[in-house]
Amino acid sequence: MKILLIEDDKTHCEKYRECAEHLYYPITLSIVNGSKQAFKHIEADLPEIILLDLELNDSDGDGLMFLKKFQSLKLKPAPFIIIITNNSSKETIHLARNLGADYVISKQKPDYSPRFVFDFVNCSFTNRTKTPKEQPSLEALVKREVEKIGFTFDLSGKNYLISAILTVIHANKNNLSLKKEVYPVIARMYKKSDESVERAIRTAIIKTWRITDLETLQENYTANVDYGSGFPTNKELIFYVAERIQDDVA
Secondary structure (H helix, E strand, O other): OEEEEEOOOHHHHHHHHHHHOOOOOOOEEEEEOOHHHHHHHHHHOOOOEEEEEOOOOOOOOOHHHHHHHHHHHOOOOOOEEEEEEOOOOHHHHHHHHHOOOOEEEEOOOOOOOHHHHHHHHHHHOOOOOOOOOOOOOHHHHHHHHHHHHOOOOOOHHHHHHHHHHHHHHHHOOOOOOHHHHHHHHHHHHHOOOHHHHHHHHHHHHHHHHHHOOHHHHHHHOOOOOOOOOOOOOHHHHHHHHHHHHHHHHO
16 A cells, blocks of 8 residues: 655654554555655645645645645545544534545544554555445455355344455465454454454354355355364455455455
């Protein structure tokens, strides 16, 4: 993922730079300190994600002015714009959304950090972030695949499962650790504990295998099933679906 951070606080920029160097999933992070630099960068190398500080107190203009000018570019595909701000004014946030911001993350959140932002981006967006409507997103492909297996009910475990599969796909690593590198990411997204995420995914798998007819399961899941329990493990299912999606989009 190509990410552009527009931020005038040098300390904040350094924290993002240091964090980006230690991620297990690949990103390309560019940092500029104001609107003029941002537009030059966008013209030269269109990012997929823009992280925009609204205030830009020590720079040229503010984030809202950037959004107004950015709208006129009418870029296709358009980058996702995520506001990161200390400004909690409902009026300001509403205006930012009307000007094209896709999401807002408050710096005042207790769990806010550069890692939280990067993990959110990694789990929530595909490499082609704003694809044409006729092309399903990566998230839609994963959702369709798990529902083919039988995950048609509305449980939190199903959502965690989809996010976990997306995390594995984006990381593009065969030896990814669920406990160390996947569950913590999902837990931060949903504000749950690592253990509750793992347990909810397990519960969703067990319920699916109990209520889905055998023919459907055998047709849409051809990997290992634990002989003792009769269900696949979390890891077996997550990596199975991730591999199928990667093969389909390759």
